[in-house]
Each structure stands twice: as C-alpha cells, then as structure tokens.
Amino acid sequence: MSKPFQISRRFFLQKSALAAAASGLPLWFVQRELAAQEVVKTIASPNDRPAIALIGCGGMGTGDAQNAGRFGDIVAVCDVDQRHADAAAQKFTKNGKTPAKYGDFRKLLERGDVHAIVQGTPDHWHTLINIAAAKAKKDVYGEKPLTLTIDEGKHVIQAVRENKIVFQTGTQQRSSKRFHLACELVRNGRLGTLKQVEVFVPAGIRGNQFKKASVPAEFNYDFWLGQAPVAEYVAERCHTTFRWWFDYSGGPVTDWGAHHNDIARWGIGLDGPVGVEARVVTPPLPDGYTTPSEFAATLTWANGVEQIVKTTTADSPFGAVLDEHGQRNGVKFTGTAGWIWVNRDEITASDKQLLLAPLPDNAVKLEVSNDHMGNFFDCVRSRKDPIASVENGHRSACIGHLIIIALRTGRKLAWNPAQEVFTGEGAAEANVHLARPMRAPYDYRFAG
Ligand SMILES: NC(=O)c1ccc[n+]([C@@H]2O[C@H](COP(=O)([O-])OP(=O)(O)OC[C@H]3O[C@@H](n4cnc5c(N)ncnc54)[C@H](O)[C@@H]3O)[C@@H](O)[C@H]2O)c1
Incomplete structure (x- = not known):
C-alpha cells in the first residue's frame, strides 16, 4: 500500500x-x-461551461475574454465602437458559432442565457455597467481600477451584495505567487516591524495639440463619453489613451497604481491609509492630456507605516527616479529586519534567508489563488468570494483616488478609512471630490 x-x-x-x-x-x-x-482543485465537467458576454472589446477586455474562454463560451460581445465589436465577434467565433453583437450593454444584459460578464470598458464606465450586471444577476469579472471615484465604490459594493453575485476585480497580481509570498512574509513579521512600503509605477505620457477629427461613423462617441462631460472629439481622448485624462481615469496613479497599491495594502493588512499628500513632478502640457505623467505621493497608515507611491522613468527630463535596483515598476517593503522587493518578474530581499526560511505552521496564511480568471470561475461554481472581492477592489482603488484628490487639491489631507471621509484641515474642499457629477442620462438611473 x-x-x-x-x-x-x-x-x-x-x-x-x-x-x-x-x-x-x-x-x-x-x-x-x-x-x-x-x-482544492475542483474539476468542472465538460458540460459545465457558463455562457459569457464581453462588454468593452478593447485590448484588455479581449484578452480577458480569451482567458475566460478556457472556462466558458463567449456567446455575446458589446462595444460602443462597432469596429471593436465586429473584431471581437470574429475572434470569438468557434465551431461556426459567432457571438451576438450589441452596442448597448443594457440590451445584452436582458439575455437570460448569459451567466457571466467580462468587463473591459474604460474606468469611467466600470461602475454603471457593474451595477447593471449585478442587477441582472450576472457574475462579473470587472477590470481594475474598480471605480472612477470613491463614492462609486459604495454603490458597486451595495449592488454586488444585494444581488448576491460573484465579483472578481481584475487586480490579477493577487493571484501571483511572488506577490503572495512577499505579502505573507511581511504579514508574519519576517521584516521585523514594517516601516515603509514603496510603490514604483511607470510614468504616464505627455501630449497635446491633438488634431480635431470627425467621429468615425461606427463609433457612438456620446455613449463612450457616458457620465463624463461633453468634449470635442479627438482620437487621443478615447481608445487606450483614455487613461491619461482625469475625466475618464487617473493616469499612472490608477493605471499600474491600481495593481501595486493593492499589493501594498495586502502586505500592510489594513483597510486604508489615514493620511495622504502628493505633488506633481511633471505637469501636463497645456490643452493636452490632463493627468500628470509623473507624481510622488506619501500616505500614512494607522500602524505607523509610511507608503510612498511614485512614478519612475529612465529618460525623464526631470531626472530618473529609479530605486536602488534600477527597477521602475514594483513594490518594496522595508522593515526593521530588512527589505523585500517584488514585481511581476522577481522577488529579492536584503538577505536571501528572509525568503528561504519557511514560515511556521501557525503563520498567518493569506488566501491562495494561482489563476485569477480560474479563481473567478471556481467561485461562480462555489458562490464564494473570489480573491479580489469587490470590497478589496474598492479599498485598493481608493488609494489611487486619495492620491488624485491630494494632487488636485494640493493639500495634505487626513482620511478616515472606516467612514470614508476626509477630516480636519482641507476636508471640506477634498470631500467634494469623493464623487463627480454624472452627465445625464448616464447616471445611476442608467444602470436600471
Ligand atoms: N488588469 C490589467 O492588467 C489591465 C491591463 C490593461 C488595462 N486594464 C483595464 O482594462 C480597462 C480597458 O482598458 P483598455 O486598455 O483595454 O482600453 P481600450 O480603450 O482598449 O478598450 C475599452 C473598450 O471599451 C469600449 N467601451 C467604452 N465604453 C463602452 C460602453 N459604455 N459599452 C461598451 N463598450 C464600451 C471602447 O469602445 C473600447 O473598445 C481599463 O479599465 C484598464 O484599466 C487592466
């Protein structure tokens, strides 16, 4: 035997x-x-393939849907740019079956046969579509950052919980062994007392003098703008480059920042910081992208940890801000007993024993997922919360939103992470930025 x-x-x-x-x-x-x-391996039967719909058929949405295709069948695609919907429908045609195409996600969500939504729209559309999908009782894999504002997060959490849907935020670093190891070691005191967390994100881009153009016939530009203010069409405003405009996103703060701030928070182990200040390092060009391509921020946490978040670029005219490893993208945890550096390619430490010595059996163990999309579909079956739950998505996105508010107000601010309000000096001005006006009809009523 x-x-x-x-x-x-x-x-x-x-x-x-x-x-x-x-x-x-x-x-x-x-x-x-x-x-x-x-x-924990759960084996799905070959017949257990949920019907999936993709909303937002750009670069990431298409990649996510391809990934989701390992677990289910793409039966519908939706985009306000018909060219993108056409390309996705073609890409996901399988065994002679072409996914149905939609230009309005609300029509797609009326379909009773769709179980799960993959959501890859720009940031300013995440919230209304996630809420509408939750109300239609669809499970959602929704791209990061969860929201455009802190206030939106409260609405999304409410919709997810009230409708009992499974929601995975697209912060896939939670399903990476390197980040998991780093955070677990930090949480178990391997670095002694944690003192500082440095988050390095690649700088954004600068640009202006964009050429006016007519809106392509296949593109429903007003629908694309959605809740954001009306703006003259320039191609640089929309596909892919939306992330460099405050009206639709937050620049590098919420782009790569959404990933690394999530790891910083996982390692720190608290809901949110208690203070934030930030400065623009490279200002935007006049009449161009509105988010600063380079910034530096400092956040304080109730356990005394200082979190630095800054952009790094090798060719910046304002000087490169690379860390001591020459790295421009990753997270460094520093404590009284040493440091751990981690990014998508490597994990290193001030002393390799910090990594090599096993943790004891009674150590704090963080949740394990080795496949972010797989974890979502496991949870679609088990009805458990995925590793990047909606609350995790919200709290981690809030770090970026707090930095943006500090950048926009130019103030050092105190934050109450439980009440989710600014307090003390400058609070009245800062609290105005917790939500943004939504342009009718693309407000919460649009989500049903
Ligand atoms: N997890 C990651 O590593 C990762 C990487 C890249 C991007 N992202 C996230 O994915 C999202 C999309 O980024 P991208 O680079 O693919 O953008 P993109 O511009 O390439 O794609 C967005 C698509 O959504 C469509 N769209 C806009 N409004 C819509 C609406 N109301 N209904 C249906 N379709 C709509 C656009 O027409 C476009 O086709 C962003 O939120 C970004 O932060 C995540």
Whole structure:
C-alpha cells in the first residue's frame, strides 16, 4: 500500500524542485502551494461551461475574454465602437458559432442565457455597467481600477451584495505567487516591524495639440463619453489613451497604481491609509492630456507605516527616479529586519534567508489563488468570494483616488478609512471630490 504514495511523493518533490528552480521562489513555499492545489482543485465537467458576454472589446477586455474562454463560451460581445465589436465577434467565433453583437450593454444584459460578464470598458464606465450586471444577476469579472471615484465604490459594493453575485476585480497580481509570498512574509513579521512600503509605477505620457477629427461613423462617441462631460472629439481622448485624462481615469496613479497599491495594502493588512499628500513632478502640457505623467505621493497608515507611491522613468527630463535596483515598476517593503522587493518578474530581499526560511505552521496564511480568471470561475461554481472581492477592489482603488484628490487639491489631507471621509484641515474642499457629477442620462438611473 505504501508504494503508490512513495512514487507520488517522489514525483511531488521533483515537481516542486523544478517549479522552484523555474520560478526563483523558495522550495518550501512552492511545496506548500502545490500541496494546497492538490487539495482544492475542483474539476468542472465538460458540460459545465457558463455562457459569457464581453462588454468593452478593447485590448484588455479581449484578452480577458480569451482567458475566460478556457472556462466558458463567449456567446455575446458589446462595444460602443462597432469596429471593436465586429473584431471581437470574429475572434470569438468557434465551431461556426459567432457571438451576438450589441452596442448597448443594457440590451445584452436582458439575455437570460448569459451567466457571466467580462468587463473591459474604460474606468469611467466600470461602475454603471457593474451595477447593471449585478442587477441582472450576472457574475462579473470587472477590470481594475474598480471605480472612477470613491463614492462609486459604495454603490458597486451595495449592488454586488444585494444581488448576491460573484465579483472578481481584475487586480490579477493577487493571484501571483511572488506577490503572495512577499505579502505573507511581511504579514508574519519576517521584516521585523514594517516601516515603509514603496510603490514604483511607470510614468504616464505627455501630449497635446491633438488634431480635431470627425467621429468615425461606427463609433457612438456620446455613449463612450457616458457620465463624463461633453468634449470635442479627438482620437487621443478615447481608445487606450483614455487613461491619461482625469475625466475618464487617473493616469499612472490608477493605471499600474491600481495593481501595486493593492499589493501594498495586502502586505500592510489594513483597510486604508489615514493620511495622504502628493505633488506633481511633471505637469501636463497645456490643452493636452490632463493627468500628470509623473507624481510622488506619501500616505500614512494607522500602524505607523509610511507608503510612498511614485512614478519612475529612465529618460525623464526631470531626472530618473529609479530605486536602488534600477527597477521602475514594483513594490518594496522595508522593515526593521530588512527589505523585500517584488514585481511581476522577481522577488529579492536584503538577505536571501528572509525568503528561504519557511514560515511556521501557525503563520498567518493569506488566501491562495494561482489563476485569477480560474479563481473567478471556481467561485461562480462555489458562490464564494473570489480573491479580489469587490470590497478589496474598492479599498485598493481608493488609494489611487486619495492620491488624485491630494494632487488636485494640493493639500495634505487626513482620511478616515472606516467612514470614508476626509477630516480636519482641507476636508471640506477634498470631500467634494469623493464623487463627480454624472452627465445625464448616464447616471445611476442608467444602470436600471
Ligand atoms: N488588469 C490589467 O492588467 C489591465 C491591463 C490593461 C488595462 N486594464 C483595464 O482594462 C480597462 C480597458 O482598458 P483598455 O486598455 O483595454 O482600453 P481600450 O480603450 O482598449 O478598450 C475599452 C473598450 O471599451 C469600449 N467601451 C467604452 N465604453 C463602452 C460602453 N459604455 N459599452 C461598451 N463598450 C464600451 C471602447 O469602445 C473600447 O473598445 C481599463 O479599465 C484598464 O484599466 C487592466
């Protein structure tokens, strides 16, 4: 009876040693993760393929839908730019079946046969579509950042919870072993007392003097603008470059920042900071993109941790702000006993023993997911909360929104993370930015 166990045990050890060598992760951690996977693996029957609809068929939405196609079938696509809907419908045609095309997500959401939504619209559309999908009882994989404003987050959480849908935020670094290891070590005091978390994000872009153009016939520009103010059409306002305009997004603060601030918060282990100040390093050009391409911010946390968030660029005329590893993108945790640096490619530490020494059995264990989209579909089946729950998405997005409010007001601000309001000096001015006016008819009533 013991032989099969010995064989599988040997196989397991070989598999972990190979995985550890390939990933650069410590063996103890890889062994633990693989063992956990063996236990939790849920096998879906081949017939258990939910019908999925993609809303927002740009770069990320299309990538997400392709990823989701491992678990279900793409039966419908929706975009306010018909060219994007056409391309997605073609891409997801399978076995002679072409997904149905929509220009208005509300029509798509009327379909009773659609179970899950993949949401890849620009930031200023996330909230209304997520709420409408929740009200239509669809489970949602929704791209980061969860929202455009702090106030929107409260509405989305309410819709998700009231309608009991499964919601995964597209902050996929939560499903990466490197970030998981870094945060778990930090949470277990491996660095002694955590003192500082530095978040480095790539700088945004500057640009102006955009050429006026007529709106392409296939593009419903007013629908694309949605809640944002009416603005003269220039191509640089919309597809992909929307992220460099405050009306639709937040620049580098909420772009890469949404990912790394989520990791910073996971490592710190608290809901939100208690103070924020920020400065523009490189101002936008006149009559161009409105978000600063380079900024630096400092946030304070109730446990005494200082969080720095700043852009890095090698060729900035204002001087490169690379960390000591020459890195421009990642998170560094520093405590009284050393530091850990982590990004999507590597994890390193001031002393390699900080990574190599296993955590004790009674250590605080963070939730494990090794496949962000897979975790969403596992939860669609189990009805549990995915690793990047709507509350996690909201609280992590708030860090970016707080920095933006500090940049826009130019004030040092105190924040109450439980009440989600600014307090003290400058609070009245800052609290005005918790929500933004929504242009009719694209306000909450539009979400049904
Ligand atoms: N998780 C990640 O790593 C990651 C990476 C890139 C982008 N993103 C996020 O994905 C989102 C999309 O980014 P992108 O770069 O793919 O943008 P994009 O401009 O390429 O795509 C957005 C698409 O949404 C469509 N759209 C806009 N309003 C719509 C509406 N009301 N209904 C239906 N379609 C609508 C646009 O026409 C466009 O086709 C952003 O929120 C971004 O932050 C996440």
